[in-house]
Each structure stands twice: as C-alpha cells, then as structure tokens.
Amino acid sequence: MQYFFILGRENLLSLAEIESVLIRLELKAKLIAKETDFAIFDFEEKLDETLMMAQLAGTIKIGRVVNQSRNITVQALLDLIPEKETKVIFGISCYNAKLPINNLAKQLKNKLKDLDKNARFVPAGESALSSAHVTKNKLIEKGVEIVIMKSKETFFVGKTLAVQDFEKFSHFDYDRPARDTKSGMLPPKLAQMMLNLAEDSEQKCLLDPFCGSGTVLQQAIFLGYEQVIGSDLSETAVRDTATNLHWLEKELNKKINFKATKCDIKNLTSIVKPESISAIVTEPDLGPALRGHENDKELRENIQNLRDFYRVVFSQINSLLAPGRPAVIVVPEIKMRGKTYKFEINQILPPELKIAGHWQYARKDQRIIRNIYKFIKRKQ
Numbered sequence: 001m002q003y004f005f006i007l008g009r010e011n012l013l014s015l016a017e018i019e020s021v022l023i024r025l026e027l028k029a030k031l032i033a034k035e036t037d038f039a040i041f042d043f044e045e046k047l048d049e050t051l052m053m054a055q056l057a058g059t060i061k062i063g064r065v066v067n068q069s070r071n072i073t074v075q076a077l078l079d080l081i082p083e084k085e086t087k088v089i090f091g092i093s094c095y096n097a098k099l100p101i102n103n104l105a106k107q108l109k110n111k112l113k114d115l116d117k118n119a120r121f122v123p124a125g126e127s128a129l130s131s132a133h134v135t136k137n138k139l140i141e142k143g144v145e146i147v148i149m150k151s152k153e154t155f156f157v158g159k160t161l162a163v164q165d166f167e168k169f170s171h172f173d174y175d176r177p178a179r180d181t182k183s184g185m186l187p188p189k190l191a192q193m194m195l196n197l198a199e200d201s202e203q204k205c206l207l208d209p210f211c212g213s214g215t216v217l218q219q220a221i222f223l224g225y226e227q228v229i230g231s232d233l234s235e236t237a238v239r240d241t242a243t244n245l246h247w248l249e250k251e252l253n254k255k256i257n258f259k260a261t262k263c264d265i266k267n268l269t270s271i272v273k274p275e276s277i278s279a280i281v282t283e284p285d286l287g288p289a290l291r292g293h294e295n296d297k298e299l300r301e302n303i304q305n306l307r308d309f310y311r312v313v314f315s316q317i318n319s320l321l322a323p324g325r326p327a328v329i330v331v332p333e334i335k336m337r338g339k340t341y342k343f344e345i346n347q348i349l350p351p352e353l354k355i356a357g358h359w360q361y362a363r364k365d366q367r368i369i370r371n372i373y374k375f376i377k378r379k380q
C-alpha cells in the first residue's frame, strides 16, 4: 500500500523524522519516490495515518496513493471521488508539477454533473491547498483533497487522509504562560523532530540540560515519555519550565512525572547519576545574538568560546547517557557576509560518542545556523 507524505520546509529533516518514526513504531515501509515537497513509501500493511500524524512534526499531510501514470486524465481524478455522495466538495493540490488545476477542476465538475452529482470546487490560490484550507473546508471528512505529485516521469495521484494539527502546535507554543523570547525558544516542531530523530523506543527518561522554558520536555510528554528532567543555569528558566509543565498538566488533565533543577551543565554529573539517562535532546546556548556589524575577529572569538563550551557539553552528555543510548543536539555555526564560521566537532567529541546523523535547520538570511547532530554512546 502506497502512502504519500507532504514534507515541511526542512524536507531532509522531515524525511529523516519519518524514517525514525517508522523504526520506532516497527512499521515496515520502503521509500519509492522522493522530491523536495514529498516522499512516497510502500507499506507492508495498512497505515494508521492519524497515529502516524500525531507523532510527526515535519510532515504537513499524509494520504493514500490511488493510482500512478505517465499523464493526468480526468478519469484518474474521478476515481478519487467518493461514490456514494451526491454532493461533492473537492480540492486539487499539485506538487512538483505545473498543471492547469482550474481547468482540470472544471472538466471534473462536468463529468460529475453527467453522473448527477453536484460538485463544489475549493480553489487553492497557489498550486496546493494549505493544511488549514483542507481542515477549514472539511475536505477529509466531507469531501476529498486530490493530490497530484510528479516524480521523474510518473504522476502519483492520491487523496489526503490526515493533515498536521497546526492549531495544536500553535496553542502549545503561543498560549503557554511562560515564554522567554529573549534567550531564544526552540520551535516546538523542531523540538519534536529532534525527539523523533533520537529513535528512542524505550521512552523512559528524557533529559534536556538547557531546558529554557521547557519546549523539549513538553513535546516529549506528547510523544509518550514516562519521565522528563530539565535543568538550566538560569533560575528564571527553571521556574518557566515548571510553570509551563504545570499548565500542561491542567491542559492534558494528567499528572506529569517531571523534575526541573537549576544547574550549570558543568556540574550536572554531580546531581544526575552518571549513565542513568535513556535519551538527551537539547538546544544549548548558541552564543550571543548577532546584529550584523560584528567583525571577523569577534566572530572567530565567538566560535572559539562556543568550541570550549561544547567540549564541556559533550563530555557531560557522554557521562550522563547510558551506553547505547542517543543524544540529539543543536550545534551552531555562523554565516555572515558570505563566510561560514564553525568549529570542528570531531576535535572535541569524546571517543565514546559516535555521530549517527547530521541535518541543517536554517531559515533564509539567518546568521546563526542550527546543525542538528545525532550521537549514539558506544556500548564499549
């Protein structure tokens, strides 16, 4: 059974997230097509798309592929229209191909008229409907979003089964009582993608040693972690984390097993038992905010300081992780005036930590680029 996944902006990170979740959920599937906007997998068994969507943060839509061919015919689109309905609402989204969508919709409407069906077309404006549009027009429950995806010479045609719950992501980001926009908050979607990349099927105890306002810990609770531990050098951050997780308890109406402690990363092994942690996911301090006027010397100094700081971070993480367990960590690099400033990670990494993956997360024109690294602590 073929399913498509419409990917978010960081498509390589989104694809890696899907592959990690497939492993964690023990679902067997083979990647059969991949373009910037989408990936198509062949699954051995029927997929629970709602469950899958609830895990993922980098996927916008999930759907079934119904047919594939070398060109698009109105008949192929007609196959996707629910048979029983006499009143049909439909939308057409197109990825990696420029097609005359409005014209196709008109032809489809005429065909439906011939079949005595009344049809309403939801225009996309652009080449694809947003997940908000799909939700607002109830296209999954009451109609159909036809999705056309072109890969090499093949058009895959399918229908959307689930879309990302963008309202939930927004609520658990902007409506939290404690938000610290000054010291930088990790976007909840990125936090969840990082948690998924850890591929931790035990989900026992997660540590974020730079917990800030508790974003990673919150998303870890959504994914099913039994216990979450946060620590941070700043007393305000620890208080914010506790405030937000108490709020989350009320929102979810359940008790959360969490600890939030004030501690400098360099002393963390004195309060958390070494080798007791089953996964670490974190965004450490990424250095001072850059205004754009910093000169070459200042930027080199920044990188030197970050390198010294990350040496301590890696050493502590190595001591805290149980053997064989993962850590997913943001490592910054600076891009300014066309030049990249970064430190060589291999020179400061303890030999026990093996690099298991590396992706980039960068908005356009950002000066501080996030590199997402996955490490596994060797078993010996």
Ligand SMILES: C[S@@+](CC[C@H](N)C(=O)[O-])C[C@H]1O[C@@H](n2cnc3c(N)ncnc32)[C@H](O)[C@@H]1O
Pocket: 183, 184, 185, 186, 187, 209, 210, 211, 212, 213, 214, 215, 216, 231, 232, 233, 234, 237, 263, 264, 265, 266, 282, 283, 284, 285, 286
């Ligand atoms: C980028 S923020 C983390 C954001 C957090 N994940 C969130 O979304 O709210 C970095 C945090 O590192 C903390 N920090 C900086 N230096 C530290 C150190 N030496 N030990 C522990 N925490 C530190 C800061 O107080 C800040 O809260």
